[in-house]
Amino acid sequence: EDLTAFIQAMPKTELHVHIEGTLEPEMKFQLAKRNGVALPYNTVADMRASYNFHDLQSFLKIFYEGKSVLLKEQDFYDLTYAYLTKAAYQNVLYSEIFFDPQMHTDRGIPFETVIMGLTRAQADARRQLHIDSQLVMCFERELSADSAMRTLEMALPYRQHIVGVGLDSDEKNNPPDKFRTVFARARQAGFHLTMHCDLDQLETHEHIRQALEDLHTDRIDHGGNILERADLVAVARRRGVAFTVCPVACGWLRQNGENINIVRGMLDQGLKVTVSSDDPAYMKGNYVGQSLIVAQGDAALSRQDLLTITRNGIDAAWISAAQRKDYL
Ligand code: HPA
Ligand code: ZN
Secondary structure, three states: OOOHHHHHHOOEEEEEEEHHHHOOHHHHHHHHHHHOOOOOOOOHHHHHHOOOOOOHHHHHHHHHHHHHHOOOHHHHHHHHHHHHHHHHHOOEEEEEEEEOOHHHHOOOOOHHHHHHHHHHHHHHHHHHHOOEEEEEEEEEOOOOHHHHHHHHHHHHHHHHHEEEEEEEOOOOOOOHHHHHHHHHHHHHOOOEEEEEEOOOOOOHHHHHHHHHHHOOOOEEEEOHHHHHOHHHHHHHHHHOOEEEEOOOOOOEEEEOOEEEEHHHHHHHOOOEEEEOOEOHHHOOOOOHHHHHHHHHHHHOOOHHHHHHHHHHHHHHOOOOHHHHHHHO
């Protein structure tokens, strides 16, 4: 059954999208021109053709090249407003947006510049496009725990603009436990917690275990390899931990020569699975609507499955009980 129209019309949430990963080549050129920044490509087509990666590390190298054009508050505003416009047109009612402050503060851009651009766009989009959103601040896990702690402290004056903290970037030899004290402090300050456990990483099961049992995370981003461990599935199910799966980036698990669809597997195991886009500008422009269409095709999702995913998204969102009731 072709459920494309059904998916397009469905009200949606998105809980896993990196704002820097929504920077489309067209805007990259526009901001480069405005800011007098040189780019290593001459055309949008050349830039798109360079978006060629085969694993997390090769992806991150391309992804980090894009940040050079983001300098002023207005750049962060334009980036965020463009994403929220696309999301609103796909019937996204609510989005939780990741941002990586260290990508910017490490280049000398003040934290305040980043957060003011993002929050001003959110406020305008709320009013003009009727899409609600909140920010989730991610730590870059290849940087030190000290750097993450300093970033957390930098964020405290903006506490009311940030609903949670996450962990992203290069997972190799950077387990969740490295940030145990940072996440404990974040929890104490009232932030919700999530962390990436990307697909097929070194020690992936141990990372998922640490996230669940040691750091008591509320959500896991990706986390597909949990399907290989019945004991961890049981823990996540009992605790109601949500998974933000991105079917375009990480849709399949290879197990004994067989391909297991992650969304299907998580639904079958009774895990709280949600669907998001991750870094749509680097993934052939697949925003959350297309990501759901891909998941539907790959996992043969029924209308019932799609409604379960929608409800899971509302359930896992870091919103008040009153707002949740509003969406249901
Ligand atoms: N995984 C890890 N780091 C990232 C990602 C991701 O999916 N997107 C942007 N930074
Ligand atoms: Zn991600």
